[in-house]
Amino acid sequence: MLELVQASTYAASIDNLILFIGIIVGVWFLLAEGLFFWLIWKFRAKPGEKSQYLVGNEKHVKRWITIPHALVLVCDVFIVVGAVRVWYNVKQQLPEPDSVIRVTGQQWAWTFQHPGADNELDTSDDIFTVNDLHVEVEKTYHFKLESRDVLHSFSVPVFRLKQDAIPGRSITGWFEPTLTGEYDVQCAEICGIGHGVMAARIHIEDANTHAAWISSASAATTP
Amino acid sequence: MADTVADVHQHEAHGHGDHHHDQSWLEKYVFSTDHKIIGMQYMFTGMFMAVIGGYMAYVFRMQLAFPGISVPGFGQVSPGEYNALITNHGTIMIFWVAMPVLIAAFGNFLIPLMIGADDMVFPRINRLSFQIFFLSSIVLLVSLFVEGGGFGGAWTSYPPLSANGDYNQTQLGASLWLIAVALEFVAFLLGGINFITTLMNSRAPGMKAYDIPLVCWMIVIASILFMLSVGPLLAGAVMLLFDQTLGTGFYDPARGGDPILWQHLFWFFGHPEVYVVLLPAIGITVEVMATFARKKIFGYKMVLYTAVATGVLSFFVWAHHQFIAGIDPRMANVFTITTLLISVPIAEMLFVMIATLYGGSIRLTTPMLWALAFMAEFLIGGVTGIFLGASGADIYFHDTYFVLAHFHYTFFPIAIIGSFCAFTYWFPKMFGKMMNDTLGKIHFWGTVIPFNFIFIPLFVLGMGGQHRRIYNFQHFPQIAGPEYFQLREIATIALLVMLAFQLVFFYNIIMSWMRGEKAGKNPWKANTLEWTTESPAPHGNWPVDELPTVYRGPYEYGHPDREEDYWPQNLPG
Known part of the structure; x- marks a missing residue:
């Protein structure tokens, strides 16, 4: 990786925000891709086996969508709070100048x-x-x-x-x-x-x- | 209601049968009003433009990795030429490749066939749409060769640079570029009117709203988004043209104008535009996944509603392109919230696609590989967008290669992977022949693997602070070190490999077209209506007395009551 110099008072806060977002989306990314490739492997076509008929209307099945949905929303709140705090410090307020x-x-x-x-x-x-x-x-x-x-x-x-x-x-x-x-x-x-x-x-x-x-x-x- | 629909349907059909028997070659292929031919015209024009756009990428990537060399097939790249190349690469790939192929070509080809209509509602407007589009392509290509060279102010065309010939030094090129883009918008407005009207009025008897294949819904929702967002930009483009040619001052602060106004008008269109091309690509992927996983879509309505939600939200996020552009800093907080909210419907759409695989019987044919690759790669584009939507992180990433890599991870899956997916899936219906699957898979891996080797290094370079649209990095000591150049070289070499593998695709088209295996009506054993007619479909799509009637939704795969694992929409019972 490339070496990055932090030379201002707020450089570290921006880098930490990037790292924070990176961890959150990184976990989601790995989970989603992992599940995705596992499903492709698990449900590959096998001779004589018919696919299942799932409508996706039942509550206990829908949970597979609604729970991640809520979790994404929670993560968004954390990211918004982090982003706005950094933004406020760098762009919105002005400390007394020398x-x-x-x-x-x-x-x-x-x-x-x-x-x-x-x-x-x-x-x-x-x-x-x-x-x-x-x-x-x-x-x-x-x-x-x-x-x-x-x-x-x-x-x-x-x-x-x-x-x-x-x-x-x-x-x-x-x-x-x-x-x-x-x-x-x-x-x-x-x-x-x-x-x-x-x-x-x-x-x-x-x-x-x-x-x-x-x-x-x-x-x-x-x- | 149903009677009226059927009536229109039959009446139109007769109209066609009457006066389309003996056509000259010119009438049939050049001035055709047949939606399938117009779709092909859009597709081949789009493919031709994609080759030009790819050639441009080749030239400027060579310059970036090996600055100052004489690029084979171009020569030495001057700074002005470099700017013109990157500007027109972006413009072409979005407005002359993604839009015509995904929306116009497949919208035209698929909508009437999939809803059981004999043609579009307004076939002549459809023909006019393509003619204007073709004209716009010529104007754009001409703009590259006029005095002063092609326009080099980036595809976003921010004034005052774009508004004043003294600043951009490509007065004529800039005006022609703008005229070409405006003409292109007119073409797609005409096409969009047709898609929306046709879907509303010409569906086969029995096809209710939730029986419409999702790809048709997606193209129509995209057309509505386009119609609602393009107005302000067209007005903005006219003002910009006046600034360029008549000397008005809409964007000139010295005369009371404001350059930021353009940015608002542009991104108010520009962000919905992302979803205008994304939704059709998702629709295509959903169709292909359902067919080759032999599975009903996990939550048809969920996909539809999230698409609408995405569309609505997309009108409230545009200023995330302008966080550091000098807008009121308090506004950035509002747009950070709306931008992150849009991750919810998009994530949900992807969850539905992943969940659809559960319980399937997955066949990894070439189109299915493309569909799965869309999902896997688009996810990278999606999650990297979160960094840019978060205002605090965007201060650093804005206008770096991180942004560039991010949107290529969205647009490449959309425009290139999505188009290949659709093309390989519907090729049998278009040309009546099967595509060679082995060559298809060689082309697939030869495209997708190098793609990642192009853009992952660019993410790293962006994090290292490399900013965009720079002709030669030697003036910036911090980003001119050998480790930076190695990454640039990896990206360029990967691009060369990827471009070389596209030859396999063109070879495969020609060989399969000439001596491919005959396809038959329904080679994939799919449910939707286009597979109930001959391949290729005749003019009018079905014989007049055999126009289909619909009895069920489009994704009844693996139904327990049937021996077969599919259940075409038009079978009674």
């Missing part, structure tokens, strides 16, 4: 607007980069996601985060990195010929490295 960044998609690059030394977005010391996002580990970020032309989708697999960018709207979401390192940022919504080259990197840095990056980047852009 920093706000702006992510803008266009054909075919990502522009990242960092708040700079004053930690305020839309001020003169903002740092703009193309295809390189710099964030500090263990800080909560809000991102404002926008698009200049067509739909794009801001996807950071190590965060388990994905959100479409829509022209004419600014969508706010959040993440909190937990691991330092350099990872992929994808565009996950087809956006034209260059969709496959719309790749960016996210650099998750510790406090010192991040501060050093801010000062060097500010120096580079200051006129």
